[in-house]
Amino acid sequence: ARATLDHTQNTPTLSTVTFRPDTANDEDEIELPCDLMLAAHHPNVDPDVFKSVNGCGLVFDGCLVVDLRLRTVDESIYGGGTLTKYSRLHRGALPHAQYSSMELGTYLAACILQKVDPLS
Incomplete structure (x- = not known):
């Protein structure tokens, strides 16, 4: 998984998380909106x-x-x-x-x- 931070606010916040199967290439990535990842x-x-x-x-x-x-x-x-x-x-x-x-x-x-x- 890879997390993306939104830097448009005063404090960077989590905006998306990206998942990709081990055997897949970048086209197979799934990006989901995310507010919290623990x-x-x-x-x-x-x-x-x-x-x-x-x-x-x-x-x-x-x-x-x-x-x-x-x-x-x-x-x-x-x-x-x-x-x-x-x-x-x-x-x-x-x-x-x-x-x-x-x-x-x-x-x-x-x-x-x-x-x-x-x-x-």
Whole structure:
């Protein structure tokens, strides 16, 4: 994913996020409007991240809870990585921390692309 900042305001703000499959060229990129993108790389959740997730009505059960397509309870918000896990409905699945970050990121991008361009 690549983020684009809008510099026309006093403070640069996030305006778009661009996704591209690993094997694709620039023509296959999908650009989406975006006001907020949350990325974390620490193995724990700090209070600000918890408040943000919880305040948005997303389910947090030790990790951000997602379905098998990596969607949260708000189907326009996706999550993947060490701070996410599948809902208890899919309790047999491995915790996301045990997956390859590269594979999980690739799957997350594929899930988002399927939503924005179902024919891809």
